[in-house]
Amino acid sequence: MELYEAIFKRRDIRHFQRRPVPHEITMKILKAAHHAGSVGYMQPWNFVVIESHLVKEQILQVFEKSNAQARKVYTGNAQKLYDSLKLQGIVDAPINIAVTCRHETADGQPVLGRHSIPEMDVYSTCCAIQNLWLAARAEGVGVGWVSILDPHEVKKILKIPESVTLVGYLCLGFPEEFSDQPLLEKVGWRRRLSLDEVIFRNYWDER
């Protein structure tokens, strides 16, 4: 698939098909993620590929608990709309992938380029996730990023060490369909900003 097609047709997924994602495709997607640039060539990411139904059920319980909190910030019609939205596909998706960031290197050496901005390792990990997302799209696989999850509880379930950051929890599978529009735009939750709105020239707020 052409790059721009992957970028512009990448979408969150409403419903997953049950059919499994072939191992070769999962590995192709993970290889793309692993080829992101990283600060000091640190490659701080790990990918916990979850196919266990038991684990997915436990993560779903974390979602339910976190979402019970999250929905409270809305009231009235906004809350009604919120409750109608598809915000996770944890158990339905054939594969879940937890993407994490190690902050230390195996050799204990300081990471080149991370002195002024220590968060660069997490930023690199996010770049890997975007590669994963685009590669999945090119393979016809949809990705949902579930962000309504208490990361500490997810880490406990997946036995991720305290010192490692959970950056993304992703659900992957072949979708029933790729939507033609971002879901939250479609339901009128928020509009797409124009490109001109987000660009400044030389200084903040100058155009």
Place this chain on the structure above:
Amino acid sequence: MELYEAIFKRRDIRHFQRRPVPHEITMKILKAAHHAGSVGYMQPWNFVVIESHLVKEQILQVFEKSNAQARKVYTGNAQKLYDSLKLQGIVDAPINIAVTCRHETADGQPVLGRHSIPEMDVYSTCCAIQNLWLAARAEGVGVGWVSILDPHEVKKILKIPESVTLVGYLCLGFPEEFSDQPLLEKVGWRRRLSLDEVIFRNYWDER
């Protein structure tokens, strides 16, 4: 350009050509960035496109100061190697782009999906940067991410509000050449991890 080609041939740049990047290409790259997914469709990013030589010179001074600190963590041969590396192209690059993240929305509404993990807005901004990086590669434009910069000093120069996070400072231009290997791999600073090393099954450390 095909997606995987952009992913696998994306590279940091050693030397930029002086010729300017046409406006249409810059806008195409920024449009790709702006089409990243974002938590709650927040689109928290802004792009400060810097062509002013004066501003670039000021940013270069911040780099010099930050790098004087950063290089101190190495000694002996490691420091010699460090000093020989090309770690910025701020003034040489025809365009610099500071990518920022707003943590508040214009309408003041809470952002859907950001309740459990507030950093989701920064993660979204990083996804936009990866889109930018890949689109640039597809257009033959190289990107260097300069991370050896005190973000507070950069923000002061660019008049970025205190409440906004500087996520990435990028240098863009047509490269003399795209290297066939990541620079830090080439000089023996760090090796590429094997894909198997970074993948776990169901639980951390299980394979």
